[in-house]
Amino acid sequence: MKLDLLLRNADIITMDGRRPHATSLGIWQGRIVGLDEDVDGLEAAEVLDLAGATVTPGFIDAHCHTTWFGLSLGELDVSAARGLNQLYALLEAGIAADRSAGQETGPAPGPAGGWLLATGFSQQQHGGEFPDITVLDRITGDRPLFMRHNSGHMAVVNTAALRLANAEQASFPDPDGGVIVRDAGGRPTGLVQETAQQLIQQLILPYSSEAIEEALDRATGHYAAEGITSFTEAGIGGGWIGHSPEELAAYQRAASAGRLHARAQLMPVLDVLHPLGGQHPPDAPRAGLDLGITSGFGDDFLSLGPAKVFLDGSLLGETAAVSQDYCSHGHTDNTGNTGYFQAEPEELRGKIEAVYAAGWSIAAHAIGDRAVDLAIEIITSCAAKYGPRVVPNRIEHASMTRPEQLQRLAAAGIAVTPQASFFADGGDGMTASLGPERLGWAYRAASFLTAGVTLAGSSDRPVADGNVLRGMQAFVDRRTASGAVFGNPDERLSPVQALAAYTTGAAAATGTAHLKGSLSPGKLADFTVLSGSPLSAVSIADLNVLATAVGGTFTFQAPGTHSRAAGDSALATPSITTATNRS
Template sequence: MKLDLLLRNADIITMDDRRPHATSLGIWQGRIVGLDDELDGLDAAEVLDFDGATVTPGFIDAHCHTTWFGLGLGEVDVSGARGLDQLYAMLEADMATIGATGEEKTSDQHTKWLMATGFSQTQHGGEFPDIAVLDRITGERPLFMRHNSGHMTVVNSAALRLAGAESPSFQNPDGGVIVRDAAGRPTGLVQETAQELVQQLILPYSIADIEAALDRATRRYASEGITSFTEAGVGGGWIGHSPAELAAYLRAANGGRLHARAQVMPVLDVLHALDGHGLDSPGAVPKGLDLGISTGFGNDYLSLGPTKVFLDGSLLGETAAVSHEFCSHGQKDNAGNIGYFQADPARLRERIEAAYAAGWSIAAHAIGDRAIDLAIDVIADCQATYGPRTVPNRIEHASITRPDQLARLATAGIAVTPQASFFRKGGDGMTTSLGPDRLPWAYRAASFLEAGVTLAGSSDRPVADGNVLRGMQAFVDRRTDSGAVFGNPDERLTARQALDIYTNGAAAATGTMDIKGSLTPGKLADFTVLSGSPLDAPDIGALEVLATAVGGRFTYQATGAQSFNTLH
């Protein structure tokens, strides 16, 4: 037998307790064949000397928004603005190149809009843009500026007129709000499901545009050591970009433009009745995709994950469904705010049960503890009725988790994806919003592991920083911009635990533990090469990604590491 690739002289952290460390690794047909002495007597088509560089299992981001991120790389990025005057200047600069009506551009529907990304009021002293100023800058050209949480958008009057939502008499949709001032005039802020009113004027993006976005986004992923990711919502709702979004993924994968393995979550909104689907439970109405396609369909490179359902909103936007009101930064007009569900809980339960009956695992977006209660109740009931799922059911974010909910999550086998990437930029604001009594419940980590809950590393990119190394460091130190430790200091992870959740933990949460998560013979040869070990680095985020490989093929090599020492 002749190997395809043999790595030598490497500091290999396998994340497999049966053999935690090695110096050599052999690869054949995209899989790991063996380590160290298991390779004795085997030759290889290519042998590389890594000169002591650290090799870890490939990083897995279990919750991100890749199409959104890739599209945003081609839009006006306002994330660097500090103060509204800087933000206005960025929009004015774009208008100067295009014109107030967009007539200088082509007739494509997206180019008529001023599309901006990366806005957060936390970067502007808690202030939102003045719609009167936005109107002066943009004229009749409609503006769509996504909040970095994804749960709200800033628009101008032109966009509201096109959506028919400018009038004070306009009724808010279920689960969303057109925010208005005391006189009933829109402020330009559009929350939750109300975003769809504007988005439907922009969507769908073409398959070609989405494919290009995936190419841009996953090239970035590869440069950061990411070999697999889960796209948390495609196909519809306010998070999707096209009803044919999966086709764009397939084209990108077949055309070599998808540079990491993808698990894709269709949003619950795109599932429809499967009239001919037989059920064990009489009277149930299953919901799915045609031909009965459901969670798990696909291959090692591109597959369908759980269906994504939004139960509540966001923490930064104070629309998450919590049991005690937000402190609201002392604002009297927000007294009594405990957030809200995105639809009537009974209706949400009915829709989730229909999807589960048709074979789908569930990924429930639940930020607040009230939403987490609903998610646990519904998922546990579905599992009891229809059985467990090979791909685990999940709660996305699980941001405010009460102590009593930990054991319930573990018993139900529900995985969670809290993001440490929120701590640095958003931690101080969330601390004020939550208050001291609930702060220990926020973005747990160590207590999830202690309770036996599957914890998956993820970023929620582009809502937050998607760099995995910085995410690991955030789980270790939990530092905010002010230097404070966010939440309960006892929730901090060790460096090994932080690496484990982005490898084994994320693999377990995505139902791929048998082929990913550790450098174990028989598993996929997905690995990341680093300038040092994350287990003992003073600052994990300062490490450099030297190379990334998927199935033994390099998807990224840093300048200067373009060719490791080739022995033959």
């Protein structure tokens, strides 16, 4: 047989316990044929001599927001501002630039119609302060503003946006699961939390299919430069996290046109699943997508994952449902705030059970420990009644978990996706909100593994830094912006455990361990080439991605890193270039 591609002279970390290390790897028709002696003597159409560079399984980001990230690359980025004056200056400059380009400055329909769309805001970058709506109104005038918070769980808007939504008056009621934050006189402050964002977003949405396809092209091209070969899009189709009711179709078109540069698993939000007809027992209402499509539908490149449901909010916004009051500015005095659920628990339970009964797996966004309780209870009840699922049930983030919840998660087979990428930007703020007594419950890692819980590496990008190498480093050192170790130091992972989170762990959590996550014969030929080994590097974050391949086809190659036809001399050591990273 003649291989399509042969990697040789490499430091291959397979993440397969049966053969943890190799120096050569053969690929044919997008799959791994064998390693070392398996491929000795076989010819190959192309040979890549890696001159000792390290090869790992392709990185998997098990929870991110790719359409949002791709769109944000074309929006006004305010993440560099430090202090509200700098923020205001960036907004003014953005408006001035639009005027120079001839962009309309008044309200108009559609995602670009006169709106000022900004991304990257966090009060943590401004001493805990939020913008003054009076100043925002002076800067923007009649042009509506939507500036999404880094967490995605709140946004800053101006009076023009509130007026378009008819939500400017003090008498306007808060929607279920959301808050229009107001001052003592009932005047909106410009901050809209959780589902209240939809009041504004419904004026902007839906994005066109072409806009989404362009966003996916931009975003996944960025992923390829960072070694990412697969990702899970955590919410499409509706709610405040989706961008179009045709988002799946946009993904399909992007894939067909070669504009999707990594494998995608998509989570439809619970909002878009609807009651199904058919001869079902009256005591078992079912909800899903037409034709009975459920989790797992699709192919190796594009498929449907669990249904995404939001149970609570965020820690930074202090809207996550916790069992003890948040601390005020790091002190232990009670604030009377324990966050809130996105809907009444019984309502959430009924909707989730209807979806589970139809065959869907569940991915429950649960950040506070009170929300984790609810998620475990609902998922275990559904599994007992309707059976297990091939695509695992998950708790997204699982940010606050009490000790007794660990074994309950393991016994239920529920995977978790805590984001180490939150430590750098949000760790100090979360430390202040949580206080010392329960800080050890926050963003566990090692204790999940010890308890036997499947741990998936993920970023929540663009909420946080999506660079996998920096994410691995964060799992290892847990450092915040101040240099402190976030939470319990015993939660730090070893380098091999950190690599496993983004490979074998993420594959298991997405129900694809039989296809990827390790470099084993028969599996998909998804791999990442690095300038050094993450298992021995002084700093994993300082390694460079030299190449990325999906199904044996390169989606990214740094300059100087290329294959040659069989028979040519070996390559020189690949040049090392740092992939640009926006987040």
